Amino acid sequence: MYQMSVKTRAVESMRGSGTLFSLPERRMTAGTLGWMVKEAGSVALQNLLDVQAHDSAIDRLDHRKATLPESQRLTELNDNVAELNADIAIATKNRDELAREQDRLEGEMGLADQKIQREESRLFSGAVSNPRELKALQSEVAMLKRNRGAAEDGLLEIMVAKDTADSTLSSLEAERDGKLARAEELGRTVASLLGAIDSELEGHQGARAQAAATIPADLLELYEKLRSTKGGVGAAALEGGTCQGCHTRLPSREVERMVNEGGLQRCENCRRILVVV
Ligand SMILES: [Zn+2]
Numbered sequence: 001m002y003q004m005s006v007k008t009r010a011v012e013s014m015r016g017s018g019t020l021f022s023l024p025e026r027r028m029t030a031g032t033l034g035w036m037v038k039e040a041g042s043v044a045l046q047n048l049l050d051v052q053a054h055d056s057a058i059d060r061l062d063h064r065k066a067t068l069p070e071s072q073r074l075t076e077l078n079d080n081v082a083e084l085n086a087d088i089a090i091a092t093k094n095r096d097e098l099a100r101e102q103d104r105l106e107g108e109m110g111l112a113d114q115k116i117q118r119e120e121s122r123l124f125s126g127a128v129s130n131p132r133e134l135k136a137l138q139s140e141v142a143m144l145k146r147n148r149g150a151a152e153d154g155l156l157e158i159m160v161a162k163d164t165a166d167s168t169l170s171s172l173e174a175e176r177d178g179k180l181a182r183a184e185e186l187g188r189t190v191a192s193l194l195g196a197i198d199s200e201l202e203g204h205q206g207a208r209a210q211a212a213a214t215i216p217a218d219l220l221e222l223y224e225k226l227r228s229t230k231g232g233v234g235a236a237a238l239e240g241g242t243c244q245g246c247h248t249r250l251p252s253r254e255v256e257r258m259v260n261e262g263g264l265q266r267c268e269n270c271r272r273i274l275v276v277v
Pocket residue numbers: 243244245246247248267268269270271272
């Protein structure tokens with residue numbers, strides 16, 4: 001019977017009637033419900049304000065957790081590190097290609113040197129005396145030296161390019177390592193901030209559960225419904241004639257009626273549960 005009545009009241013009030021009941025219903029049920037409304041108005045309603053205070057604190061802490069500036073900076077830093085790692089991979093590939101090209105050219109020059117030495121020693125050994133053969137050998141040595149010179153020019157270019165690639169790579173690595181170190185430090189800060197928020201959350205959740213245990217299920221259900229549609233505030237105190245939910249000053253006759261009636265009341269402006277304090 002109690003549960004049903006509260007639910008009926010809740011549904012009625014959700015429909016937007018100015019007071020909890022339309023007048024005929026109020027008369028019909030006045031005998032039993034009058035008592036129950038008063039009952040709901042005492043400890044349970046005061047505890048509902050506690051629940052609201054803890055829920056608001058939990059919402060603020062959840063929001064703080066989700067929007068922690070340090071977490072956002074950490075995400076940015078980690079993104080930077082990831083971008084730098086991608087750049088480092090490209091720079092490493094570039095530097096390795098140049099190093100391979102340098103090795104190849106150095107090998108080519110080594111072979112050219114051996115060949116030139118071999119041909120020159122044949123040229124100067126006196127073993128070749130035929131002038132035509134000598135001329136051919138001389139042209140061969142000249143050609144080998146030209147090729148070697150071209151390879152040397154290429155090698156010098158590659159070495160300059162490789163120096164640039166090396167310094168690009170090491171400056172990227174230094175930048176990455178610096179950001180990594182900052183990210184690690186910031187990661188520890190974020191973990192400790194989140195840990196502190198979590199322990200605050202736990203405190204509120206425990207206290208909220210204790211306060212909620214004393215509140216009838218239907219009243220809590222009405223509160224939750226209002227909370228979900230009214231910016232997280234389902235119950236508010238009536239202080240000095242002003243609803244603390246919407247900060248509207250209520251007409252003094254309405255305030256007087258609520259104070260006299262006690263029990264579960266709703267703000268006529270925002271429809272939140274009003275607790276007379
Ligand atoms: Zn209000």
